[in-house]
Amino acid sequence: MFYRINLQYLPSVRLADSVVIEPPYVHRRRKADEYIVYLIKKGVMYLEENGETVTLQPGDMYVLDPRYIHVGVKASWCEYFYVHFRHPDMEPLEEETGLQKLLLENRQASVQSDIFSYEKCEGQSLYLPKSYHMHDYSSLVKVTELLNEAMERNITQLENYKILLACKVLEAFVEISRSCVTEETVAYVEKQPRSYRNVQELLNYLNREYAADITGQSLEKEFGGNFDYMNRTFKKVTGQTIFKYLNRVRINHAKALILNSPLKMSRIGESVGFPDEYYFSRVFKKYTGKSPTEYAREGMNGRKNGK
The missing domain is CATH 1.10.10.60 (Homeodomain-like)
Known part of the structure; x- marks a missing residue:
């Protein structure tokens, strides 16, 4: 499952930080009024969202959806990033038919684009996976660095810090999406002649x-x-x-x-x-x-x- 995010708008980020949880702590049952993204750094996290059990391990990214109730199902030690945000034009794509082809077309349009043009070569949408394991270590390092920078922006609270925070979070989302799209398009291309x-x-x-x-x-x-x-x-x-x-x-x-x-x-x-x-x-x-x-x-x- 993916979320389509309209890139004409920045996300409104409320929180961006990292934390360590230890037993006996278990995530409380709640239905948030915002999106929450987790990226696991170390340890393991056990959750349930909308009745589905989710086990998150290092390198796993997961989007908690405001439409659903989520709750911790088991105590564990875990260190992770979290980002709480809202977005005015972000929607789930429940039906993924043709999405691989679309992602490949967007990648190809980007590769062939005029780098000196003002045009947005691949359109104005970002496709963020709901659940994704970052196999590419270099991409994981980039996302980690970006989220650390986002945390710093939120701490300094100088003028326009919320804009810079949103930019860093969005850049992290783009890197996650790129990593995932690379895997998706490779899988699609391998089926072609x-x-x-x-x-x-x-x-x-x-x-x-x-x-x-x-x-x-x-x-x-x-x-x-x-x-x-x-x-x-x-x-x-x-x-x-x-x-x-x-x-x-x-x-x-x-x-x-x-x-x-x-x-x-x-x-x-x-x-x-x-x-x-x-x-x-x-x-x-x-x-x-x-x-x-x-x-x-x-x-x-x-x-x-x-x-």
């Missing part, structure tokens, strides 16, 4: 290695397949050829360097994968409608005019 999985690997490779000398031959060597076949499959899945996508990634990075670095155009082209300055200029104009110099001039004029 091998060619489909290759496209996902190729997208990640192009985004990461865009500045390298990438050719059809180098891709055949890297992925062990025929380039023409890879290109046809890539276009079928993404709607564009491999090198058209690669050039778009390179040009996007070049745009950022043009506006935010003192590098010469030749050096910028080289740093994003175009060692030939004239070829870089032609490709840049093809994708933006302007030469690199014209793009830089317009960017400087915009800054002078306060845009």
